[in-house]
Amino acid sequence: xxxxxxxxxxxxxxxxxxxxxxxxxxxxxxxxxxxxxxxxxxxxxxxxxxxxxxxxxxxxxxxxxxxxxxxxxxxxxxxxxxxxxxxxxxxxxxxxxxxxxxxxxxxxxxxxxxxxxxxxxxxxxxxxxxxxxxxxxxxxxxxxxxxxxxxxxxxxxxxxxxxxxxxxxxxxxxxxxxxxxxxxxxxxxxxxxxxxxxxxxxxxxxxxxxxxxxxxxxxxxxxxxxxxxxxxxxxxxxxxxxxxxxxxxxxxxxxxxxxxxxxxxxxxxxxxxxxxxxxxxxxxxxxxxxxxxxxxxxxxxxxxxxxxxxxxxxxxxxxxxxxxxxxxxxxxxxxxxxxxxxxxxxxxxxxxxxxxxxxxxxxxxxxxxxxxxxxxxxxxxxxxxxxxxxxxxxxxxxxxxxxxxxxxxxxxxxxxxxxxxxxxxxxxxxxxxxxxxxxxxxxxxxxxxxx
Numbered sequence: 308x309x310x311x312x313x314x315x316x317x318x319x320x321x322x323x324x325x326x327x328x329x330x331x332x333x334x335x336x337x338x339x340x341x342x343x344x345x346x347x348x349x350x351x352x353x354x355x356x357x358x359x360x361x362x363x364x365x366x367x368x369x370x371x372x373x374x375x376x377x378x379x380x381x382x383x384x385x386x387x388x389x390x391x392x393x394x395x396x397x398x399x400x401x402x403x404x405x406x407x408x409x410x411x412x413x414x415x416x417x418x419x420x421x422x423x424x425x426x427x428x429x430x431x432x433x434x435x436x437x438x439x440x441x442x443x444x445x446x447x448x449x450x451x452x453x454x455x456x457x458x459x460x461x462x463x464x465x466x467x468x469x470x471x472x473x474x475x476x477x478x479x480x481x482x483x484x485x486x487x488x489x490x491x492x493x494x495x496x497x498x499x500x501x502x503x504x505x506x507x508x509x510x511x512x513x514x515x516x517x518x519x520x521x522x523x524x525x526x527x528x529x530x531x532x533x534x535x536x537x538x539x540x541x542x543x544x545x546x547x548x549x550x551x552x553x554x555x556x557x558x559x560x561x562x563x564x565x566x567x568x569x570x571x572x573x574x575x576x577x578x579x580x581x582x583x584x585x586x587x588x589x590x591x592x593x594x595x596x597x598x599x600x601x602x603x604x605x606x607x608x609x610x611x612x613x614x615x616x617x618x619x620x621x622x623x624x625x626x627x628x629x630x631x632x633x634x635x636x637x638x639x640x641x642x643x644x645x646x647x648x649x650x651x652x653x654x655x656x657x658x659x660x661x662x663x664x665x666x667x668x669x670x671x672x673x674x675x676x677x678x679x680x681x682x683x684x685x686x687x688x689x690x691x692x693x694x695x696x697x698x699x700x701x702x703x704x705x706x707x708x709x710x711x712x713x714x715x716x717x718x719x720x721x722x723x724x725x726x727x728x729x730x731x732x733x734x735x736x737x738x739x740x741x742x743x744x745x746x747x748x749x750x751x752x753x754x755x756x757x758x
Contacts, residue, residue: 330368330439332737334359336383337374337448345637346575346606348447348472350661351508351538355445355470356385358539358730366734371434375453379433380442438464441737445470445506449494457501466503468737471516473508473658475580478515482580482656484610499523503741504532506733508659511680534736537684539726540664542641554638562603562630563646570601570630571704572647572671574640574662575654577604577612582653582676582694584615587622589700594624597708604631605643644669649707652676653694660684668723672712674703688718 334356339349356372363370373380436442442457442465461467476483476491483491499505499516500523507513513535520529563569571590575581583604593600601624608616619629632639644650650666652675663685666673675681676694685691690712692703 328437328439330441330738331437332359332363332368332370332441332443332734333373333380333434333436334370334443335375335380335446335448336372337376337451338446340374340383344607345635347661348445351470351472352446354539354726355443355730355733358726359734360385362727362730362734366738368734368738370734373434375448375451375456379456380453381433436460436463436465440465441468442466443468443470443733443737444498447472449490454497454501461501466737466741467498467501469498469502469505470733471505471507471512471658473512473656474515474519475656475658479580479656482578495519496523499525502528502532504528504534504736504739506736507533507535508538509680509683510535511683512658532741534732536729536732536736537724538659538661538664539729540668540723541725542637542665554636555642556632556639559603559630559632559635559639559642562601563643565627566601567599568601569646569648570603570628571649571651572603572605572643572666573651573653574643575606575652576609577606577615578609579611580654580656581606582655583612584618585694585697585700586651586653587615587618588697589704590629591622592697592701593704593708594622594628596705598624598628600704600708601628602630603643603647604629605635605640607633640665641669644671647671649674649712651700651704652681653692653700654678654681655694657681663689664723667718672707674707686718 334352336352336356339352342349345353356370359370372383372385374383436459440460442460444467457467474495476488477495480488499520505516505520505528507516513533516533517529520526520533573583573586575583577583583606587602590600590602604619616631619625619631622629635643644666649672650662652660652662652666652673654660654676655678657678657680660675660681663673663675663681667685667688673685673689675685675689675691677691678694681689681691690703690707693699
């Protein structure tokens with residue numbers, strides 16, 4: 308929950324020191340604030356807010372995190388260090404009991420009532436968008452009905468920017484929940500038909516973005532206003548190492564320190580797209596010939612992930628050779644990167660692959676699935692494998708156990724992308740004027756179809 312005694316609202320004064328109107332970059336954080344998740348898109352959103360605030364100030368602008376609530380965008384609290392603080396993760400057992408015993412409709416009604424009471428506070432006024440403002444959509448707010456507010460903001464001159472993380476629900480519908488593809492398609496059409504600029508997280512996604520824009524008849528935006536930034540590899544470390552270590556649960560510290568060799572590490576929500584089913588099977592085969600091998604899994608159980616979690620629990624090495632942590636904090640994730648044997652990242656589809664650069668920054672060898680975006684992100688610093696065959700991955704793991712990374716050299720941290728660099732790219736792109744002639748108004752019927 309929010310700790311209101313140390314949080315503040317800051318929507319900016321709207322004017323700079325010279326008295327001129329100060330540009331404001333509003334960053335939508337609606338879904339990040341609604342979910343107790345610290346990986347994936349929420350991790351990117353929180354990093355943009357945290358690092359973007361200082362970068363925006365250096366450019367004479369103000370960056371304001373906002374959420375969409377009850378028909379309007381409102382500023383949201385930020386901590387003393389600029390970090391968005393999601394709710395504390397829910398214990399897996401209580402989460403399951405809640406889902407079994409409490410009807411979802413009742414939960415939704417309770418959440419709406421709580422939100423309504425909270426939003427009566429005078430500290431949460433609706434945002435009044437202006438002609439010098441920018442609204443950036445980096446979050447996965449696919450189901451939000453905020454297009455009327457966004458269209459009104461654009462009508463007064465506010466520019467709309469979209470952070471495009473991937474097109475996985477369209478390119479790989481078999482890897483996402485059945486309803487996600489239709490919801491994402493509506494979201495994509497609604498955003499890309501309105502966007503004044505798009506920021507893609509990789510060149511792979513940028514190429515797909517340009518293709519989608521061309522299909523929507525927005526050739527000028529595709530040609531001139533699609534930029535790329537790279538998600539940062541760095542963590543925000545504000546505490547001495549000893550104090551940070553004290554925030555790592557004892558069971559995780561003991562698991563990483565036990566045994567003759569450190570455990571392999573995999574990071575990400577347990578779901579078909581992340582391909583942990585093949586990883587668990589490959590590990591089973593490795594462990595059969597090398598009982599010293601161990602595996603640490605960091606990530607919540609997601610869609611169709613229950614069978615993978617059950618397979619881990621059935622493994623004879625469960626507890627001593629396999630550990631699953633569903634709610635790892637940033638401190639625990641960084642501790643794992645620094646003390647694991649290697650990162651295994653077997654995803655079938657990604658828009659970027661943030662754990663790859665985070666692991667490389669920590670000096671950890673990386674074994675990644677051989678997909679184009681991983682080659683783009685990891686370059687020659689990773690070992691790649693075919694993600695569709697557990698035998699291939701098992702052989703790759705055995706080879707690593709015998710020979711290590713086979714002479715692959717680590718990458719210097721200063722050669723990896725940082726969140727400050729990402730924020731610089733985002734802010735400068737957002738503040739670059741866009742010729743509205745290249746972003747024509749979309750017919751009302753088409754907007755209704757998109758939304």
